[in-house]
Amino acid sequence: MIDITRRTTSAVFAAVVAFGLGGAWSGGTALAQTLPQYADDSHLGVTSCAGSTCHGATQPWVDTNVLQNEYRTWETQDKHSDAYKVLLNDQSKRIAANLGLPNAHEADLCLDCHADNVPAEKRGRVFQIADGVGCEGCHGGAARWLGPHLAPNIDRQVLRDAGLFPTEDPVQRAKLCLSCHFGIDKKFVTHRIMGAGHPRMSFELDTFTAIEPAHFVIDDDYRRRKQVANGIQTWAVGQALALDMRLDALLDPKTNRDGIFPELVMFDCQACHHPLTDMKWQARPSTGLGPGMVRFDDSNALMLIVMARYTDKALGDTLSAQLKALHTASTKSFQDFEAAAKALKDTSAKLVDAFASVNVDEDTVKGLIGGLLAEANAAEYSDYAGAEQAVYALQAVLSASETMGMGALAQDAKPALDKAFTALAKYDGWDYAGFKAAMGQLAPVIAQ
Numbered sequence: 042m043i044d045i046t047r048r049t050t051s052a053v054f055a056a057v058v059a060f061g062l063g064g065a066w067s068g069g070t071a072l073a074q075t076l077p078q079y080a081d082d083s084h085l086g087v088t089s090c091a092g093s094t095c096h097g098a099t100q101p102w103v104d105t106n107v108l109q110n111e112y113r114t115w116e117t118q119d120k121h122s123d124a125y126k127v128l129l130n131d132q133s134k135r136i137a138a139n140l141g142l143p144n145a146h147e148a149d150l151c152l153d154c155h156a157d158n159v160p161a162e163k164r165g166r167v168f169q170i171a172d173g174v175g176c177e178g179c180h181g182g183a184a185r186w187l188g189p190h191l192a193p194n195i196d197r198q199v200l201r202d203a204g205l206f207p208t209e210d211p212v213q214r215a216k217l218c219l220s221c222h223f224g225i226d227k228k229f230v231t232h233r234i235m236g237a238g239h240p241r242m243s244f245e246l247d248t249f250t251a252i253e254p255a256h257f258v259i260d261d262d263y264r265r266r267k268q269v270a271n272g273i274q275t276w277a278v279g280q281a282l283a284l285d286m287r288l289d290a291l292l293d294p295k296t297n298r299d300g301i302f303p304e305l306v307m308f309d310c311q312a313c314h315h316p317l318t319d320m321k322w323q324a325r326p327s328t329g330l331g332p333g334m335v336r337f338d339d340s341n342a343l344m345l346i347v348m349a350r351y352t353d354k355a356l357g358d359t360l361s362a363q364l365k366a367l368h369t370a371s372t373k374s375f376q377d378f379e380a381a382a383k384a385l386k387d388t389s390a391k392l393v394d395a396f397a398s399v400n401v402d403e404d405t406v407k408g409l410i411g412g413l414l415a416e417a418n419a420a421e422y423s424d425y426a427g428a429e430q431a432v433y434a435l436q437a438v439l440s441a442s443e444t445m446g447m448g449a450l451a452q453d454a455k456p457a458l459d460k461a462f463t464a465l466a467k468y469d470g471w472d473y474a475g476f477k478a479a480m481g482q483l484a485p486v487i488a489q
Contacts, residue, residue, distance in 0.1 A: 074206065074213050076220055077157075079227070082182030082204040084159050086168035087112065087175040089183060096176075111256035112176070118254040121174035124155040132238060139237035153228040154221035179217060181206035197266050209267040211275045212393060215246050215282040222249070223286055229296055232305040241310065241468065245433040246279025247272050251440065272441035273401050273409070276434060277348050281392040284341040288386040291337075292379060303375075309336045309424050314469075321473070325423055327361065328368040337371060339364055340426035342385075344434050345392055347412040351405070352395060360388050406442045406450070410435060410487045417480040425468060428476050432461045435483070450486070457482035 077084075091097035096111040108114075116122050127133060128146040137145040145151045152158040156170050157178035164170075165184070177183055186203035189195055207213045222244035224230055230242055251272070259269055270278075290296045290307060297304045305313075312335050315321070322332045330336060342364050350357030363385040370381040413431050422428040435458060439451040457479045464475035 074216065076217060076225075077178060077181040077206050078153070078159060078220075080182060080204060081163075082186075083163045083165055083184040084157055084168055084177040084182040085165035085184060085187065087115075087172045087177075088167045088169075089165070089187060090176045106262045108256065108258065114254050114256040115176065119256075121178070122172070124173035125152075125171050126173065128152075128155050136234070136238040140234065150228075150234075154230075174221075179206065179208055209269070211246070211270040211278040212282065214250070214275075215279045218246060218249065219244065219279075219283055219286055223283060224290065224296075225286070226290075226293060226296060229290065230306065231296075232299065235306060242306075243429065244279075244283065245276070245430060245437075246282075247276040247437040247440075248433045250275055271401060271444070272437050273405075274396060276437035277345075277396045278393055280341045280344045280348070280430075280434075281389060281396065284345060284389045285386065285393075287338070287341065288382055288389060291382050292386065305335070307338060309338045309426055311425050312336045323420065323423055325420060327365055327421055329365055330368055330372070334372065336424070337367060338426055339368070340424070340430040342389070343416065343421060343427050344413075344430050345389070347409060347416060347434075348396065349392060351408050351412060356388070356391070356395065360385070360392075363388055401441065401445070403442075403445065403447060406438055406445070406447060407487055409438050410483070413438075414480055414484050414487065417477065418484075422476070423473060425465070425471050428471070428473070429465055432458070432465060432476075435461070450489075453486045453489070454483055457486065 091112040093099075094109075096107075096109060097113060098109040099113060101108040101110050125146065128144075128151050133145040133151070137143070137148065137151070140150070142148045142150065145155075149158060152170065154174075156173055157168075157175050158170065159182070163182065181204045184204070186200045186205045189203055190200055190205070201207055206217065208217065219225075221228070223242060230239055235241065257263065263269070287307065290304070297307065299305070324331070325336075328336060328339075342360065346357050346361050346364070348357075349360050363381065367378065367381040367385055370377040413434055416422060417428075417431060422431045435454075439454055439458065442448075443451045460482065461476055461479035464472040464479060
């Protein structure tokens with residue numbers, strides 16, 4: 042599990058008090074923006090951003106619209122700068138050997154996520170694959186926008202038209218992050234790759250945004266130029282896109298077939314990976330499944346049900362019923378399973394737009410937390426993946442509540458939340474009883 046102990050109410054959240062962004066974000070156009078790795082623009086390399094008068098200053102500048110030390114933050118604090126180096130360690134060498142690859146640091150299978158792996162013809166003179174996931178891996182190839190972005194008061198849309206990727210948009214950010222932290226049709230961490238030794242994939246957009254070292258400050262100038270999303274919105278959008286992409290992979294015969302088996306990475310790992318002498322199985326009421334069944338990893342859907350029921354109860358109930366139908370169909374046939382997945386995807390596709398017009402207030406915060414706790418009490422988070430996403434969700438909602446003047450609630454909830462994280466600290470030996478106890482400790486705090 043990711044270490045989120047560094048998470049704080051940072052500038053990313055502290056400057057945000059409003060949730061209803063309406064049409065300011067891309068919503069239903071989530072799939073329209075080409076990812077930087079696959080766009081047409083050339084990538085010039087991180088040194089094109091690293092000048093001391095550009096983004097390579099050793100300390101933030103004063104009286105400027107940007108910090109000017111963004112490159113240094115990436116180089117010294119951001120794990121993306123070390124992504125390529127990971128491919129040179131002993132674990133990566135062993136994974137490559139297990140997969141029959143000569144090495145990891147030259148294999149596209151690995152480089153596609155551990156580096157800015159654009160084709161050779163799109164690499165500028167000073168581009169270095171060893172720089173890992175650099176500036177242009179997220180912000181887009183700079184060949185066209187590097188010059189114009191220096192102009193004062195340049196219109197943001199002009200830069201987007203020149204290839205700058207809109208990372209400030211929570212929908213586009215989710216799409217970008219999940220392309221590596223879950224996968225797309227062009228790059229995907231399969232069960233075979235995990236079997237070779239690759240770590241388990243785990244992601245939640247708001248949490249990962251919060252622990253990413255910020256190389257910007259949200260101030261009045263930032264708000265004039267870019268949209269700003271509340272942490273609850275970022276969480277909800279991330280969950281909706283994660284479910285949508287998981288269902289896309291599930292419905293794609295190129296990614297959801299492995300010989301006579303389905304692609305097992307789509308399913309809950311601990312449905313299979315647990316000691317046979319460990320008698321911990323218990324029913325999850327909403328699945329309708331008995332013991333011994335390989336369960337679809339529905340952790341994102343479980344979060345969306347809580348959010349959807351709060352914003353549109355009928356939609357939330359539909360999502361819940363369709364999820365149960367998907368679980369039931371998994372015991373019948375591929376055809377039934379795919380039909381149920383398509384129905385669920387039709388509903389999940391509506392969720393991103395549904396969240397755009399929701400305004401968050403104190404009742405919303407307590408309502409969402411109450412919904413999460415109710416599901417925990419009903420044993421819906423008895424799988425590790427569901428419990429993990431529930432704790433991430435609670436942290437996202439509580440962090441956002443601090444920006445709304447509800448700091449006392451977040452502070453009172455912290456001891457129980459810390460206990461929940463402790464219970465989840467070891468994936469292979471997590472403490473479900475401790476997690477349940479922490480959820481029970483949270484309930485009276487929220488009821489105050």
